[in-house]
Amino acid sequence: MVRAWLSKAEFKEKYGYKETKYQAFVKEILESEYRDAIIRPSNKEVWIDEEILQDFLMWKSQNRFRVLARLEMN
Numbered sequence: 001m002v003r004a005w006l007s008k009a010e011f012k013e014k015y016g017y018k019e020t021k022y023q024a025f026v027k028e029i030l031e032s033e034y035r036d037a038i039i040r041p042s043n044k045e046v047w048i049d050e051e052i053l054q055d056f057l058m059w060k061s062q063n064r065f066r067v068l069a070r071l072e073m074n
Contacts, residue, residue: 004050011048029056 006014012022026046029037037052 006048006050006053008046008048028060029053032056032059034059 008022011017012019017025026038029035034052034056037049037056039047039049041047
């Protein structure tokens with residue numbers, strides 16, 4: 001199976017992220033259990049595994065509603 005890898009530029013273009021939003025998003029991924037979505041073979045090279053990224057987005061969406069429900073209960 002061939003994995004789908006996106007460069008930083010490809011990711012930003014495909015998902016419509018500006019640099020600031022991209023940096024915040026990468027930080028969020030790296031602080032999650034989905035940190036394997038981001039690989040950095042060098043200081044100037046970043047690759048994003050789109051399969052893991054999509055899993056992260058699904059997880060984030062599902063948990064967002066759980067957090068909102070808990071906040072509403074309090």
